Amino acid sequence: MLIVIASGCGPQSQGKIVEGKVNVVTTFYPIYEFAKAIGGEDANVINLLPAGVEPHDWTPRSQDIVNTSKAQLFFYNGAGLEGWVPQFLKGLNRNSKVKAYEVSSGVKLIESDEDEEHQHEGEGHNHQQHVDPHTWVSPKSAMIMAENMLNSYIAADPSRKDAYTSRYLVLKKKLEDLDQQFVNQLKDMPRKEIVVSHEAFGYLARDYGLTQHAIMGLSPDAEPRARDLLNLSRLVKEKGIHYIFFEELVSDRLAKTLASETGAEVLVLNPVEGLTEEQLKRGDDYFSLMRNNLTNLMLALQG
Template sequence: MKKLSYEITPFIVVLLLIMMITGCGNSSKVDMEEGKVNVVTTFYPIYEFAQAIGGEDANVINLLPVGVEPHDWTPRSQEIVSTSKAQLFMYNGAGLEGWVPGFLKALDKDSEVKAVEVSKGVKLIESESDDGHDHGEETGTESTDSDQHHVDPHTWVSPKSALVMAENIKNSFIEVDPSHQGQYEQRYQALNDKLLELDRRFESELAKMPNKKIVVSHQAFGYLTRDYGLTQHSIMGLSPDAEPRAQDLIKLTKLVKEENIQYIFFEELVSDRLAKTLAGEANVETMVLNPLEGLTKEQEKNKENYFTLMDRNLQNLIIALK
């Protein structure tokens, strides 16, 4: 079974530092700015929220490159060195970034960076073993023949969780830079209002839908389905490359036909092969449901953001659930 996370051991840290000294590997360049709160974020949604709240008072750097899926990404040596110089390090937590404990231990001993787990306060979902089995219910707690459980890390996909995360980000800015509290509060309020409006749209529109079940390629929508009264059935588990068994695909094909499900959802940052295979077997269509783990290069070029992508998710859910 594929593990979702692991720590960077001291031995690996030494290897990373050797790579930095010898010039091996491609490390992302992280520039700090004097006179601003320097913030390092681990992946896209946190980066966007931190930029929105930090505004002109912050220099926000995202570690995860454009077009890269975060589940299996790990930082390199230069990112460890650079983060040591920042004031804030914001990560999702809930098991998404398994490398964080080792990363924090590897930071410069004189570093004053404050680590912030932005999902703190979200009611987390416990899911069964990440083995690609159909996980069924919106809470991800349907029993299986495995006793191994994982926490679902995909908190940000629900606007209700995003509201909690945004407040944590705002509070961390104020803690390290209280002199700009008023500015952080004002920008946070603007973001909070947008998230509340998004939440209202999801609640009102999805409540009208006659169908409540979705089939997705990757079990990334537990918080969304829990918070808005839907049920997700997934081809793969919490990690998007956890391969399903043949009998799971047969079971899902039967479910799609019995429940008259018309669309299988896939996402852009991982392969759509299994979603299209299942759709072909069940004679239904495929459509995108974006877990917002990162932007594609095309989405970045088109200036897409959390709100435009979540709006598209809502429209696609409305189409699929009619």
């Protein structure tokens, strides 16, 4: 059966298993990018999420089950991001040898402070959604995730340990440089508060001394309550906040509404969950998008 891949559609989920390489299936873009960087020519990395799709909303197809059953490694973020993973892993072929790794393991997770009343619906089983899953948005967490991937590659393919390690060290250095840029540029900014459309920047805020105020909660499609918008509007005016951030894969309607009410402007802050077609064509990646974020943060946080 031939699967035709349209040119220019980027890291899609129509990838094929390649014999003689470590086949790795990743759930969404940042994990795909890091897995490719560490795996190099020794790995065949298949990304499940197509370009421009929100990972909170996505569900796998039968071809994804077939590919993952034949792969050696399955990397998912965890921390409650991909709610479909437990069922998906149960659905794999019984003779599958794939090893699943939660790559955010070891990151100190942030418990969301969403309202208590939401937390007690359902006894405990939906507690997951009250952990902030957006670990990769901080370079400090991304370093832990990359190290987890290195260890997984070595466990799966010990004979190529040196090659994986040397590629990992290149990636680690890039992440350390990015981290240093965030530390240096943000530490002297007079403002420390950001207003964002969706609560995706908790790890970034924690690691670089910022406070995020979100219009919506952890899930980008939750509708805010009127009183939340009122409180936020008051905060923006009182603190003289000039910019409200929204993200590309999610509607900017609410951010624009809040901006027009308060006289603020809107700017993009990208949670790097995926690339748009445009960004793919431009050759953007995790690092270029994160540097754009830093530029926009500096604009918003100056006096």
